[in-house]
Every structure is written in C-alpha cells, then in structure tokens.
Amino acid sequence: MNNGLPRPVTAVILVAAGSGERLGYGMPKAAVPLGGEPILMHALRGVVASGVSSQVCIVLPADAASLHASLEEFRQELADGGPILTLVDGGATRADSVRAGLAGLIDGVEAVLVHDAARALAPEYVFHRVVDALAAGAVAVIPAVPVVDTVKTVTRTSGDDSAIAPELVTGTARREELRSVQTPQGFRLSTLQQAHQAAARFDEAQAAAVTDDAMLVELLGVPVHAVHGSTQSLKITTPLDLIIAEGLLEGPLGIRWVEG
Numbered sequence: 336m337n338n339g340l341p342r343p344v345t346a347v348i349l350v351a352a353g354s355g356e357r358l359g360y361g362m363p364k365a366a367v368p369l370g371g372e373p374i375l376m377h378a379l380r381g382v383v384a385s386g387v388s389s390q391v392c393i394v395l396p397a398d399a400a401s402l403h404a405s406l407e408e409f410r411q412e413l414a415d416g417g418p419i420l421t422l423v424d425g426g427a428t429r430a431d432s433v434r435a436g437l438a439g440l441i442d443g444v445e446a447v448l449v450h451d452a453a454r455a456l457a458p459e460y461v462f463h464r465v466v467d468a469l470a471a472g473a474v475a476v477i478p479a480v481p482v483v484d485t486v487k488t489v490t491r492t493s494g495d496d497s498a499i500a501p502e503l504v505t506g507t508a509r510r511e512e513l514r515s516v517q518t519p520q521g522f523r524l525s526t527l528q529q530a531h532q533a534a535a536r537f538d539e540a541q542a543a544a545v546t547d548d549a550m551l552v553e554l555l556g557v558p559v560h561a562v563h564g565s566t567q568s569l570k571i572t573t574p575l576d577l578i579i580a581e582g583l584l585e586g587p588l589g590i591r592w593v594e595g
C-alpha cells in the first residue's frame with residue numbers, strides 16, 4: 336500500500352549474469368525455461384508490473400543470444416509505455432554485475448533496487464514495500480522472512496567430505512533474531528554507489544564473501560531497514576527450486592501475484 340509520500344525516481348538493476356551451474360541446464364540460469372518462458376522474462380515482467388521503476392537496467396550473461404530475442408519481443412510489447420530498458424554485460428562476480436548495472440543508469444535516478452533475476456516470482460507488493468520505505472526516508476531497505484530451520488555454526492574437522500562426520504558444531508544462533516534476506520534490495524543511489532566503490536577495492540577473499548548489496552552498505556555504517564518479504568520470492572538455484580517455481584505458476588496458487 337502506498338504510504339502517500341512521493342516516491343523517489345527509481346531504477347531497478349536486474350542482475351541475470353550468473354552461470355546457473357547449480358541448476359545444471361548447461362545454459363545461463365536466466366535463460367532456463369520456467370512455464371515456457373526464460374526465468375529472466377518472469378523476473379522482468381514482475382518488475383514492470385510493479386510499476387515502481389523509470390528504468391530497468393538488465394545485466395546479462397555473455398552467451399545471451401536467446402535472451403536478447405525475448406527481450407526485444409518484450410520491448411515491442413511495451414511499445415511506448417513502461418520503463419526504459421537498458422541492457423549491459425555482467426561481470427565475474429555478482430558485485431561486478433551490480434557495478435556494471437550502476438554504470439548503465441540514466442541521469443535523474445534517485446533510488447535503485449537491485450533484484451536477482453533468480454527471484455523471478457517476487458510479488459509486486461514486495462517492490463512496493465521497499466520503495467515506500469525509501470520514500471519514508473530509509474536509505475537502505477531489504478525484504479526479509481523469518482528463518483524456519485534451526486541454524487548452527489560449524490567448523491571443519493576433516494578435509495575429506497566422505498568422512499563420517501567432517502564438521503563439528505560450534506554454536507546455535509538465536510532463531511528469533513535471524514532473517515532470510517531476499518531481493519529487491521533498495522538504496523539511495525549515492526549510498527549504493529559509495530558501497531560498491533569501496534567493494535571494488537576488495538581482495539579476492541573479501542570479494543568472495545560478498546553475497547548481497549546490503550552487507551556492503553552495512554560496512555559503511557548506514558542503517559539497513561527490513562520489510563516483510565515473501566516466501567514466493569524464492570531464489571531459483573537448484574532443480575528442486577525450479578519444480579517449486581513451476582508449481583507456483585501452475586498449481587493451486589495459480590497466478591503469480593499471491594499474498595504470502
């Protein structure tokens with residue numbers, strides 16, 4: 336629900352340049368079919384349907400010929416309406432891809448949402464919650480859901496994965512304080528730019544530890560706010576996730592925009 340405050344001019348960076356190795360389709364994850372269309376197109380339709388953005392900057396994998404064709408078709412579907420679509424090439428890491436997206440933004444953008452194409456079914460209302468929190472003055476906003484599993488920390492006791500018990504438990508996190516974090520993650524543009532400029536100087540080990548944008552903003556000491564995400568925003572990573580996503584599209588929930 337819009338809180339009535341004027342929304343910032345917003346762009347969405349849709350990162351889709353991952354290899355998708357864990358899905359095992361032998362093609363970039365964004366091109367893998369879901370309900371007959373590439374995963375990327377579901378994500379893009381969701382972004383556009385939310386109506387929050389003036390520009391969608393799509394960050395593509397190198398071998399993306401089939402995606403270019405789908406995107407061209409979609410561009411024609413949009414005709415004169417909808418946001419500006421910009422296509423840029425991705426980088427070796429997700430953060431590199433986000434930086435490529437930042438470089439492709441048009442003038443006048445005040446806020447940016449970074450969204451994983453892999454979260455292709457993220458509902459519109461999550462986009463609205465994030466943008467409304469930015470409109471209310473937050474500098475950084477992420478969607479999050481409670482954790483259902485008990486989460487433990489471990490240390491490896493054996494380098495051999497086939498050992499009977501290669502890990503030892505070192506602690507148990509307090510579940511009520513834990514959240515699983517999703518995308519779209521929203522930021523004031525200048526803040527995300529600053530965070531990514533700092534991250535561009537990370538060494539290899541530091542860069543490998545970066546798994547979302549909010550953690551880079553946390554390092555600046557900027558408060559990061561959380562809004563309710565949705566279980567429907569699952570990140571399609573493994574073949575099981577793809578089955579669940581197919582089920583969400585075709586099953587009793589039927590349409591993609593389901594409250595939950």
Ligand code: C5P
Pocket residue numbers: 350351352353354364365394425426427428429430432433450451452453454572
């Ligand atoms: O690899 P992971 O599942 O964390 O990727 C999350 C999102 O980031 C995916 O949508 C993927 O396409 C994107 N990504 C990217 N460039 C990379 C790695 C991942 O755009 N080099």
